[in-house]
Amino acid sequence: MRVLAIESSCDETAVAIFDGGRDRLLAHRVHSQTDVHADYGGVVPELAARDHMRRLPGLTRTTLADAGLDLDAIDAVAYTAGPGLAGALMTGAAFAKGLAASRGLPALGVNHLEGHILAPLLGEDPPSFPFLALLVSGGHSQLIEVREVGDYRLLGESIDDAIGEAFDKSAKLMGLGYPGGAALSRLAEQGDPGAVAFTRPMVNRPGLDLSFSGLKTAVANAIAAGCAFEDVAASFERTVIDTLEIKLKRALEQTGLNRLVVAGGVAANRPLRRRLAGMMDERGGVVHFPAIELCTDNAAMIALAGYRRLVAGERDPAPGFRVRARWP
């Protein structure tokens, strides 16, 4: 079964084709809208939806050409049905369902978060089940026990800002543009991570929930007090990584798992990858990260998650579509 997938939940338009029979990604393309939103310091939902609509037909043609296929070679269509920006989701869903209907193909709406968590299955060394997943993106920070595809238990999550959001808001305060997570991390390389003593949020409380809005405020205070940006960036990054390490150790002990998957845009953060690799090494466990380009939003992960469910017989119940801006 060859699955063509569409991702449009936020500010990336993406198309991918996954061949289930050969367990191989045939092609994937991502068009980032960063330029569209740069002047506004954040994603403008209306502009995002319009740009998805403009880009989807061409991007689909190019992705098919990359794979050396035409539409006749596609067996099913998957698309991100949520969570995300309602208008952005709707343009992708309408496009995907239109394509499927015009070809008489089965279609399935996929949960974007499930896509992120399963992204490492596209790698050379895919994790086996069960595993502990840390999902860290611009919209979510969650710890999830993954028993199988479709069998998930939420262990803890951020009670306020997502980690990526804390990176982006802190970066904005330092004039690093939007989204500034990666730029903040580059700046941090030049700073002293011990320069500013930030409190690690919620580590002294039991449980696996996270919180990052206080840390963002502490960053604003440090900047107002005149601390050097690179020192603030380095201290902020270390505090986030320390906090995640503490919570992850707790979650591994609680679940008895020794296999970890780290996914979502913030999983592209190199110091975080190094630290968690070291932590799992010490415990005699393993950690799996998606390829860097599959950490941030893409359709390859949607194609894979869609394929796993489509081969199991799942289909959208009706030819129309329904998107879910919130979808736990």
Ligand code: KG4
């Ligand atoms: O998964 P993603 O593309 O979109 C959501 O579903 O939210 O994640 C984007 C987030 C942004 O907040 C971005 O700043 C952050 O991932 N990010 C990073 C890095 N690369 C991307 N944060 C820290 N370090 C990075 N290297």
Ligand code: ZN
């Ligand atoms: Zn995402």
